[in-house]
Amino acid sequence: MGADLFISYAWTSDKHREWVRLLAAQLKTLGFDVLIDADVDYGDDLNGFMRRVGDSRHVLLVADRNYVERADTMPDSGVGKENRWIAEQYAGHEAAWLCVLFIDNHGCTLPAWFDGRMPKGFDFNHSPDSLQQFPGAEQVEELWRWIAGLPANRDSATPIATLRQRATRLEQQELRTELSQWRSPDLEGQTHFEYLDAPGNTFTWGFGDSEFGFHVSGCGNDSVYVYKDPITAVGVIRSKQAGGAGLARHLTQGRTVTPHVGQSVVLMNEHGRLAVVDIIKVQREDTSGHEYVAPFVDFRWQVVESS
Missing domain, CATH: 3.40.50.10140 (Toll/interleukin-1 receptor homology (TIR) domain)
Incomplete structure (x- = not known):
């Protein structure tokens, strides 16, 4: 045709x-x-x-x-x-x-x-x-x-102006949920993560055997839940220890950990590699005011080379 x-x-x-x-x-x-x-x-x-x-x-x-x-x-x-x-x-x-x-x-x-x-x-x-x-x-x-x-x-x-508004909303939503918006190939970096917009509440970084998925949900005013679902294990670092072997001691058997602002989390992926995530800032979802406030977590990640 x-x-x-x-x-x-x-x-x-x-x-x-x-x-x-x-x-x-x-x-x-x-x-x-x-x-x-x-x-x-x-x-x-x-x-x-x-x-x-x-x-x-x-x-x-x-x-x-x-x-x-x-x-x-x-x-x-x-x-x-x-x-x-x-x-x-x-x-x-x-x-x-x-x-x-x-x-x-x-x-x-x-x-x-x-x-x-x-x-x-x-x-x-x-x-x-x-x-x-x-x-x-x-x-x-x-x-x-x-x-x-x-x-x-x-x-x-339907008026054409309304159709355009709808098309704009659909495109904006598509951009928010596009997987490329919620991943980075870098082994080290920092991001502002509005996790409810991301598929599966997950931010992914790295590649190959150094790939990690950071799955979070809201918890307290200064804390979030971090899940082991997209990887293998998670843990809150209770004291500073050098090297991959020291970090691995902080991994837990549970499904989630609850780090607070200022704390760090250790992740282990399915290849046994380790990454450290520093929790910088947390915002809970707020629906009480005139404007909706989306929840987010600002964090910094680093894949541990010695792991």
Whole structure:
């Protein structure tokens, strides 16, 4: 299947070309696959590009007065060739396949080959005496509803502004839960970890046999629970001891430990490697105020080389 939309227009002026390309860019931003001559690479066959009109789901003629004149009187021009091919395809498609956008064409004149047929049209004409500015949000919405095959009656439709807000929320949530946001390849580092946003409340660092998962949940005002689930064992370091062998003595048999701010935790992964985590700051979840405060833990980690 071809593109969602093929746009046919005349190179009336630099200003007009820029207007049409901006319109195409807006439709692309909304998620449509749009074919326009600006997408043709140097050296490509423009005639071949224009013949793709028959494979497109929809065709839009941007009909200013110059476009209509070229279609009617200049058969060897780009507009003339496109209109010849479009006219050949028109009879074999449903009426909704083609629409005309009128701009700088207040009489809404059509090329002669339409011969009395009245396709759907979008009036983007602008009068200097009018307070309206085109294209406006309402006109662009009518255009994309046609491309998407939605009914023109929008009584039960969701406003485009609301759809954009929803899309923004979905993208922001996707970014928060993206795994790459919650891991680091470094063997030593520091992070601010809002753990409720992370999959499994887990931050991962390292790689290979030096990879560790730091799984936490809220506990007290200055403490968190640290779980052994993504690794093998955890423990709170009760006194400073050098070397991997000394750190291993602090590992416990239980599922969790509860370090406080200022304390350190030792982790052992499935390969027997050790890492030390220093708890720097803790914030509990707070729903009592006007604004929600997300829980977090600031910590520093280091994979112990001698382990």
